[in-house]
Amino acid sequence: MGGKYRSVFDIIGPAMIGPSSSHTAGAVAIGRKARQIFADEIKSVRVDHYESFAMTHKGHGTDYALAAGVLGMEPDDSRVPQAVEVARDQGIQIDFIEHTEPSPIHHPNTAILTIKNEHKEVVVAGCSVGGGTIELREIQIDGVTIRPTGPLPMLLTWIQVEQMFTIENMITAGGSSVLKIITQEINQETVLVIYELDKRPNVKVLADLQDACQQVVCL
Missing domain, CATH: 3.30.70.260 (ACT domain)
Structure with missing residues (x-):
């Protein structure tokens, strides 16, 4: 099996709540990794959607999936569809922005998360490459930009x-x-x-x- 899939389960995708492994399970994974990198109390999240994510994020559940990941939920958590409301109930400001220009990290399923509190800001540019598998193509933390x-x-x-x-x-x-x-x-x-x-x-x-x-x- 070639490419970036390591097993048949990468193509089938994980157990999840939502219609699409790329747009839902992958989005949860991006949110969870952004949460890990931030590693602090979250006050606000801005999500910038590009290309396919920008066109389908509402219908495919990408918004609530990203919010669920930022909250630390698993893809099969029954609360995933309510994650945006859960985040706001916890005092987290969360906004979603659609962009018409090409993805700055060169993938159609791109979400860029900017997570902040009073003294910290982290930016994570991630893409969902299929089957719930993701790549983090740019990370901004501690004033530096890293491109894995x-x-x-x-x-x-x-x-x-x-x-x-x-x-x-x-x-x-x-x-x-x-x-x-x-x-x-x-x-x-x-x-x-x-x-x-x-x-x-x-x-x-x-x-x-x-x-x-x-x-x-x-x-």
């Missing part, structure tokens, strides 16, 4: 520069291969290092990384 080169999984780690190879060794010792490393300096003491992986690290490795790093997000 491939599909998930990946690790975002906030560490000291001298820890880079130690962290890489911890990842590979757990059985994951590091496909690419992207680094962005945050300040004189901290760098954001993204490790693109062939598979998600196991629970023990993730626990060890949490102890070793200032912050870790596994996507």
Whole structure:
């Protein structure tokens, strides 16, 4: 099986509430990953839809699916269709904007989420590539822009520069291969290092990384 699908289940898609694995389950996944990256109390969410998402987001449930993901719901959660109302009941301002121009990340199923609170802002540009599978093609966090080169999984780690190879060794010792490393300096003491992986690290490795790093997000 070629392309970006790793198994037949990537084509069939996951168990979900909604009409479309690309427009609903994939949208939940984008929202969940954005929530993980933000990792703080959410006050507002702006969703910019492009191309296919812009044309069909209301009818295909993309809006409520993204809201459900931002709230941390699973795709098969019975509350998914009410997620926009649930978010607003929790005091989260959520807005959806349709764009007529091409997707800035070059995929028809594009949603760009801007998540904010009083002291933090994160922008996640994601696309749903089919069967509930997603790619995050641009992330803006801590004043830097990161453009991952491939599909998930990946690790975002906030560490000291001298820890880079130690962290890489911890990842590979757990059985994951590091496909690419992207680094962005945050300040004189901290760098954001993204490790693109062939598979998600196991629970023990993730626990060890949490102890070793200032912050870790596994996507």
